[in-house]
Every structure is written in C-alpha cells, then in structure tokens.
Amino acid sequence: QKEVEQDPGPLSVPEGAIVSLNCTYSNSAFQYFMWYRQYSRKGPELLMYTYSSGNKEDGRFTAQVDKSSKYISLFIRDSQPSDSATYLCAMWEGGFQKLVFGTGTRLLVSP
C-alpha cells in the first residue's frame, strides 16, 4: 500500500463548478499537509498548507484535513480555466524536512 493515494484523473469540469480533490494516507504520524499546483511543463508550486485537522481557506481555495479518517481535501470554488493543472498533495511528519507526495490529480476546467 502506498503511503499517500491520490486519484490521477483527469477530472474535467465546466467553468464555475466546485471542484473537490482528495488524498488518503496510511501514516498516522503525518502532521503537516500541503497542496501543490503544477502547470504543464513547470515545477510544482505551493498552493496551501495546513497543520493537523481542520479547515483553512484562502480565496477560492479551501483545504480540509480529517486525521481520524486519514483523508485530506482541496476544494476550489468558482473554478476557472486558469485552474487547469495537476494538483499534488504532500505530507510531512515533522522533524526532518522530507515530504511524501501523492501522484497528482490532473484537473481540466473548460470555458
């Protein structure tokens, strides 16, 4: 079993839709949870991060962590064509700075 599981997609939605992206994980020691966005032929860039369980909102983006279920989500409201990218979840136990990445979900938002 992989430490972090993520559906590769692609996930196709029309502009304006609410998007839900998800990851599950098996390592209960993970404390920090991050979402990276990667445009085609570019390096990943940090979108949001959260510590432990709960929600965090930033504009149209909401990150949610449920440690009891080992499940994290990223919600995108009012999705735009410019949101079309691959979204990777990443997790960290704390201590030494080594992230474990999901495989990424490719999102396509059509006008």
Added chain:
Amino acid sequence: NAGVTQTPKFRILKIGQSMTLQCAQDMNHNYMYWYRQDPGMGLKLIYYSVGAGITDKGEVPNGYNVSRSTTEDFPLRLELAAPSQTSVYFCASSTRLAGGYEQFFGPGTRLTVL
C-alpha cells in the same frame, strides 16, 4: 531573486553516457532536494542535502550521485545512463514556514535516454 534554477532544460543521452544536471538557488536555503517525476508516479526523492558538505539518499538513489560544496549549488550526476532514467528531474530547496515549511521547485530538466 531567481529562486531555483536548473540547467539544461532538455537533454537526450545515449545509453552509457554520463551527464550532470545543474541546480542553483539564491535564497540561502540549507535544505535542497532532487526529485524525478514519471507519468502517473508522482515525485520520487533521489537525494537530499541538509547543508554544504552533507548529503543523503532518498527513495531512488541508484544510478545517481550528488555533491554539495556550497549552499547555493546542488548538482546531480548520472553515470552510465539507462533508459529507466528517462524522466523529468526537479530540484527544490526549502525554508521553514509558521506551522510547516515550503519547498520551492525549479522548472525541471527533461531527460531522454535512448
């Protein structure tokens, strides 16, 4: 700040050839990393460094070597290239955030081994 820079952007190698992928950062970060990204496989850590002169293996180090003589530079060496090393290679550096830390990625090097 240029951030994390990588050269070359693209390269085609023949089986058995060697090359060095260059990585530099101008943010004075101590931690640096090399990843490879294969389709549908996510990012796999090859090597990392916690500071000049200190390196260690990640998940998939076989066929690669690194060195870290300065804070800024972290080159990745491929010896005896094999088709299995065809991939996109990303270098990253990291800094501490409140409640976590952020890895900054370079633009990547697309390597094909034929």
